[in-house]
């Protein structure tokens with residue numbers, strides 16, 4: 001299949017490029033600058049991420065996978081929040097607008113969203129049919145999804161992937177957490193009772209490709225492992241994987257001081273299950289946190 005990616009240079013995108021090329025797919029990517037580390041078989045096309053992408057780059061592709069977005073894990077100043085919003089909502093609007101103008105349109109748009117869509121929800125079991133939550137990230141995800149869904153107006157199949165915390169080697173949340181855990185100073189966040197959805201990077205890239213390839217799949221799929229865990233269970237599994245104790249909880253006030261508004265997201269609780277993802281026939285290769293973390297920290 002011929003793919004066009006946005007956000008291909010990122011943690012998820014670069015792994016997806018490797019996966020697609022390994023499977024014999026062809027890859028084009030739109031980005032702000034050419035990546036030196038991506039496989040040179042992936043063809044680069046310049047796009048600033050907020051204006052209309054060059055139409056000829058989308059003209060010959062079958063599947064568009066939209067992953068671009070300003071990183072969430074930084075202190076949320078007013079400017080940063082604006083970039084988080086615009087790079088997703090405006091970027092997706094322009095991408096869909098370009099697709100609208102083409103005579104030969106791609107058959108599918110697989111567009112990233114996040115479990116942040118659900119907001120803070122305590123112990124409530126959340127499926128793809130659960131209502132949107134409240135807060136900045138829920139608003140961003142909701143508007144981001146609405147822009148992607150507009151592609152259905154002109155016959156393009158749209159799949160929205162609500163992504164949980166992605167665990168993979170050499171990047172993302174695990175890279176940030178590994179050093180404190182290896183030093184034996186890792187610990188649960190707050191009281192650790194909050195539900196903490198996660199997915200192995202390999203399962204996520206598999207799911208993105210699955211969504212593009214399967215013409216019967218549409219609307220929302222939760223990209224989160226099928227066995228939800230709390231932050232305390234995650235902390236225990238991390239400590240076991242690196243053979244170190246994890247006895248020092250990080251109190252909420254310390255997270256507030258360190259992360260500002262982002263702290264609310266870090267200790268937020270979302271008990272997400274991939275109900276539609278599994279019903280669609282997707283098989284998770286890494287459903288258990290213990291085994292996943294042992295493999296990733298080897």
Ligand SMILES: NC(=O)c1ccc[n+]([C@@H]2O[C@H](COP(=O)([O-])OP(=O)(O)OC[C@H]3O[C@@H](n4cnc5c(N)ncnc54)[C@H](OP(=O)(O)O)[C@@H]3O)[C@@H](O)[C@H]2O)c1
Pocket residue numbers: 006007008009010011012013030031032033048049050067068069070071072083087091112113114115163164165166167172173
């Ligand atoms: N990683 C996770 O745990 C996680 C969890 C939930 C949802 N997600 C979502 O999944 C997507 C991919 O995540 P990721 O971890 O791979 O992200 P990432 O490593 O931060 O990469 C995102 C990509 O987006 C582009 N980008 C960054 N800032 C931008 C801006 N201001 N304007 C336009 N483009 C910008 C960059 O591509 P170029 O430099 O090539 O333009 C970058 O490579 C993101 O949308 C993210 O919100 C990720």
